Amino acid sequence: MAIPKLCGIENEFGFSVFDAAGKQLENDSYLEAAYRFVAYFLAHEKAIRYDLAKESRRRDIDGDDEEETETLLERTHRLLIESLTTGADGFLANGARFYLDAHHPEYSTPECLTPLELVVHDKASELVMLEAARLFSYQLAGNQHRVFVHKNNSDGNSHSYGCHLNVLLKRELVDSNFKYLVKQYIPFQISRIILIGGGKLGAENNRSVCQFQISQRADFFEKLVSQNTVEKRPIFNTRDEPHADPKKYFRLHDISSDSLMCEQAIFLKVALSQVVLAMIEDGFLKDNVLPKNPVEAMARISRDLSFKDGILLETGKKMTGLEILRCYLMQSKKYLAENPMSDQHILAVGQALELLNQLEQNPLATAGKLDWTTAWKIAESRPEQAKQNLLAFREIYPRGYYWELVKRGKICRLVSDEEIALAKLSPSINTRAYLRSEMIKKFGLAIRDMSWSLFSVKIGGQLKVLEADNPLLAKAEADMLLSNLEI
């Protein structure tokens, strides 16, 4: 039986600063600004420094040490991140990690169990960016810099930055059935963009020309499977960094989806991915719907706004992206009838099937629920300002158009503003994030080291170390560990 599909989302935000003359900061002056943006906020929040050195070394799924096999660009990127960990990398009171990932402010949500919990925490990341932007602007008051933060994944000039969905899997699935995992998950990854694409103007990364496409990231995947994330990105990333007991768990680091604004789309992304991975873990999926060339198929599905492009499968059959996705949803419906996960998952599968029907009839009717159709509608409404308006759609509150559309009742809401504000302070109580959050609230600066799974704190002159390698650790157990610490 599948284990609970604990998950989290990492968003790298677009960040730009313009000086008084309207010139965008670049190179060192940019890096300094981005560093300050993160560092000011972490200092203000009394965040606990993330101790990268305490993290186990990054490995690839086949056991290789990533540092020995990484490319020059990947190495440069990693070293830059490592050099920035002092001052610009820390855990917040809600158990989330906020840091400068080379060139982008990045927010990793705390671990969540349910799709709605993760929707709330993903939206809370925007609140953190807003507050960081205000603090940064306040610090720079008088020099007339203008700061922009965008929840997007590309700049329209072939530079992409990611959104990563992390999902807990059983180690034995990866060790003994890796090919099955890849073969069954990739067709879902490339077809789910029909529901969870961010939408963007034009093509990037030397891909075939188009005016508008469904996914922000699709053009940036060049391989099927690999450990890379910065260049020659794969659809299926094999980074093996579980932040948990490696004998029991594998953290799937899924880099193939877009950053999202619409709560409905975030909900579907999380819930459907959890169900599909549970089905794979249980060996429930039997059909082979893997395209012959998945990389090319993903870019084609992203450009297929009428859902008619037949993709050649390994089996010789042809299916559209929408038909592939519908297969997964029908299987999910069956699976959930036999293997109850939660009402939220049942709801998500029902909503997804209904949305596919609506997309076939009139895609723009789903604007307000799905990011890409909302973006398409914005672009269609004012073609001459489409570029500016789409950027503004993804700009963080309060200037962002997304939130203006929310105020005007044009966006479907699943969670409340109060829940989002609360998530900035508190994590789910059903995961290890609760322990991390309580540690920060209780011991604050007495904490010496903190990584995702290891904490050390000085109490009464004694250094006490706590290893929490079970990410599913819930409140009762965490409370016991905390009280033992103080004895």
Place this chain on the structure above:
Amino acid sequence: MVPEEERKKKKDNKKKKPGDPEEEEEEEEESDEDEELKKDLESDDIGDILDDLKSIQPEQIPDEFRQKSGQ
């Protein structure tokens, strides 16, 4: 559904006008205004909203928006 703050804003604006009508008329007008606002919000008007937003948001990002590649 008409957001409460929109209603309140409209109502407040109206109060500032000189020569307020009697309470009864006000209620009647309020209901007309609610209808009008409801129609605005329900119409297919993302384009209109964008025009509106452009006029209230002077800080548009300059054209040369560029980012570094990330992960």
